[in-house]
Amino acid sequence: xxxxxxPTRLKAQNLFFQGYSVAEISRMLVVPYPTVDAWKRRDEWDxxxxxxxxxxxxxxxxxxxxxxxxxxxxxxxxxxFLIKQMERTARIHKFGESGRExxxxxxxxxxxxxxxxxxxxxxxxxxxxxxxxxxxxxxxxDYQRGWLDAKKHRTRGILKSRQIGATFYFAREALIDAITxxxxxxxxxxxxxxxxxxREYIVQFVKDVTGVLLKGDPIALWNGATLYFLGxxxxxxxxxxxxxxxxxxxxxxxxxxxxxxxxxxxxxxKWRKTYFSTPSTIGHDSHGFWSGEWANKGRAKADRVEFDxxxxxxxxGAVGPDDMWRQIVTIEDAEAGGCDLFDIAALRREYNDQDxxxxxxxxxxxxxxxxxxxxxxxxxxxxxxxxxxxxxxLAARPFGNRAVWIGYDPAKSGDNASIVVVAPPxxxxxxxxxxxxxKLFVTGSxxxxxxxxxRALCSRYNVEHIGIDSTTIGQGVFQLVRQFFPAVRExxxxxxxxxxxxxxxxxxxxxxxxxxxxxxxxVALAFLSIKQTVTPSGRQATFAxxxxxxxxxxxxxxxxxxxxxxxxxxxxxxxxxxxxGGFVEIY
Numbered sequence: 001x002x003x004x005x006x007p008t009r010l011k012a013q014n015l016f017f018q019g020y021s022v023a024e025i026s027r028m029l030v031v032p033y034p035t036v037d038a039w040k041r042r043d044e045w046d047x048x049x050x051x052x053x054x055x056x057x058x059x060x061x062x063x064x065x066x067x068x069x070x071x072x073x074x075x076x077x078x079x080x081f082l083i084k085q086m087e088r089t090a091r092i093h094k095f096g097e098s099g100r101e102x103x104x105x106x107x108x109x110x111x112x113x114x115x116x117x118x119x120x121x122x123x124x125x126x127x128x129x130x131x132x133x134x135x136x137x138x139x140x141x142d143y144q145r146g147w148l149d150a151k152k153h154r155t156r157g158i159l160k161s162r163q164i165g166a167t168f169y170f171a172r173e174a175l176i177d178a179i180t181x182x183x184x185x186x187x188x189x190x191x192x193x194x195x196x197x198x199r200e201y202i203v204q205f206v207k208d209v210t211g212v213l214l215k216g217d218p219i220a221l222w223n224g225a226t227l228y229f230l231g232x233x234x235x236x237x238x239x240x241x242x243x244x245x246x247x248x249x250x251x252x253x254x255x256x257x258x259x260x261x262x263x264x265x266x267x268x269x270k271w272r273k274t275y276f277s278t279p280s281t282i283g284h285d286s287h288g289f290w291s292g293e294w295a296n297k298g299r300a301k302a303d304r305v306e307f308d309x310x311x312x313x314x315x316x317g318a319v320g321p322d323d324m325w326r327q328i329v330t331i332e333d334a335e336a337g338g339c340d341l342f343d344i345a346a347l348r349r350e351y352n353d354q355d356x357x358x359x360x361x362x363x364x365x366x367x368x369x370x371x372x373x374x375x376x377x378x379x380x381x382x383x384x385x386x387x388x389x390x391x392x393x394l395a396a397r398p399f400g401n402r403a404v405w406i407g408y409d410p411a412k413s414g415d416n417a418s419i420v421v422v423a424p425p426x427x428x429x430x431x432x433x434x435x436x437x438x439k440l441f442v443t444g445s446x447x448x449x450x451x452x453x454x455r456a457l458c459s460r461y462n463v464e465h466i467g468i469d470s471t472t473i474g475q476g477v478f479q480l481v482r483q484f485f486p487a488v489r490e491x492x493x494x495x496x497x498x499x500x501x502x503x504x505x506x507x508x509x510x511x512x513x514x515x516x517x518x519x520x521x522x523v524a525l526a527f528l529s530i531k532q533t534v535t536p537s538g539r540q541a542t543f544a545x546x547x548x549x550x551x552x553x554x555x556x557x558x559x560x561x562x563x564x565x566x567x568x569x570x571x572x573x574x575x576x577x578x579x580x581g582g583f584v585e586i587y
Contacts, residue, residue: 012036016045058086121215123222128210129179135209136172143329143337144169150317151177151272153325157290158276159250159314161331161360164339166276170245171201177243178225184242185227186265190252192231192385193393194519198247199229231383232258232518240265243272250277251521253378255285278521279364281374281528287364295322311362331360355529365528371502372527376509381518384435391423391437396460399423399437403464406457407563408450408481409555410474417442417450417477418555421457422563424464425513434508434564436516436523439556451480458485467491467562491562501561502530508564526557 008029015025022040026033040046124132140148147169150156160166174185189195196217203214219227228240232252244266252258266273280286288294292307299305305321308314309328317327331342348356357363367374384391392398405422419440425432438457442450454466454477466485470478471493481488491497508514509527516523 190518191383195229405465407559409559418559447476465566
């Protein structure tokens with residue numbers, strides 16, 4: 001019944017728990033009765049809880065079995081059974097102290113852990129965080145390392161060439177900061193759709209490196225950090241706080257008001273503000289912000305501070321009198337910094353000097369010579385995510401069964417093209433706006449591929465009109481499209497046709513009857529590049545940009561005008577040679 005090797009006092013306790021009286025225990029162990037009775041009273045054997053008594057009895061039996069030199073199969077089976085009972089009684093004892101069901105039933109605890117793990121969304125392990133940091137640092141060009149080093153400054157401003165990976169970089173920089181510090185990150189763009197480009201870069205980066213798919217808008221991370229993606233008209237924007245990233249700030253309408261909101265979200269000294277953009281026009285509010293004019297506003301002449309915002313001064317980055325770190329990164333700087341994605345010589349051939357300077361050398365545009373003014377174009381730029389509630393860009397039928405018009409314009413090289421989808425208003429001739437729903441740039445494709453892109457749009461939209469410039473290289477695409485859309489309109493360029501197209505667009509834009517997403521700065525820039533000029537003979541007024549051998553980036557503007565050529569109700573009050581004298585009426 002008991003192990004002779006056990007201490008006599010423990011043997012006595014175990015016998016008491018088994019139901020023997022003090023007198024019986026005294027006789028069995030040959031211990032004086034008063035001694036056994038003293039042990040009982042001192043250790044309060046009779047007050048021990050049932051769980052403790054069971055534990056002691058089981059433990060004594062296990063010890064006895066384990067002490068046997070030769071164990072039978074029955075002994076081993078009993079030992080296994082008794083150990084399980086010891087674990088069970090230990091849980092009962094713990095449950096009595098805590099009252100937690102998980103202490104009594106391990107399955108409940110496991111289910112609880114599983115549920116908590118499932119609810120803990122956007123979780124990254126330490127190993128995954130380390131992998132993301134390494135992938136981020138390994139993928140930097142030299143000029144991007146300069147941006148990373150400049151994080152120590154509270155405010156950074158970067159004027160840049162197009163397509164050098166700024167949005168791509170700052171999306172990753174902000175993510176790394178969020179997962180390593182727990183700080184909030186706020187992305188502001190001219191439209192919510194444009195802000196979501198940051199989100200797409202972040203989600204794809206994390207998925208590629210770790211396999212984890214981040215979810216939510218905003219994205220709430222496991223460590224308390226939240227990534228917000230906002231347009232400029234977010235009514236609750238000022239309630240957020242965090243590090244702020246302002247994308248394409250030079251193209252944002254009402255930039256002064258926008259900047260107040262951005263600054264409010266980064267009021268605390270721990271938060272940083274980062275502005276980056278391709279330049280727009282010298283008349284835009286952001287030009288004063290960049291040049292230092294804002295900092296000098298209201299100061300006496302003697303108190304004004306000097307800002308040197310030349311490329312020579314800012315090529316490597318510099319802190320100005322307003323404590324903002326500024327840098328200008330041209331396409332040549334990017335190439336010198338390791339970005340080998342460009343053929344700069346080819347780009348110089350494709351664009352005239354003025355357009356190349358603006359797009360790739362970070363030079364501000366003087367829009368005084370443009371036929372379309374920036375102010376009127378700015379009024380056409382809307383946050384499509386917030387305003388166009390009847391348009392679902394990711395749906396199989398983005399615009400339902402509503403009619404749309406398509407415009408196509410080939411680039412001069414013939415191996416790429418601009419294609420747009422325009423939604424006319426229900427009351428075309430009287431009111432409503434024409435919305436540019438979608439734009440495609442088909443690059444490196446032959447005519448069949450370009451026609452196939454148009455055909456794919458026809459399967460997603462209810463297409464009522466297609467306008468194609470067939471003057472030269474567009475003829476091949478026109479012939480292919482006519483096979484599946486016989487009503488396609490062929491546009492053959494002449495001075496009169498070009499004037500007709502521009503005047504239609506001018507009337508719609510000046511009356512704010514054209515809308516496109518505020519994040520599409522390339523569309524605004526395309527219209528800005530169109531200038532009124534004269535024919536070589538000097539006898540007729542005409543328009544030039546994007547149709548010549550010198551430039552190609554206005555193609556998207558001409559594509560929009562080809563879509564709008566469906567409009568046949570414009571009354572030309574002026575002959576084509578007198579287009580500068582007035583405007584046309586839309587009935």
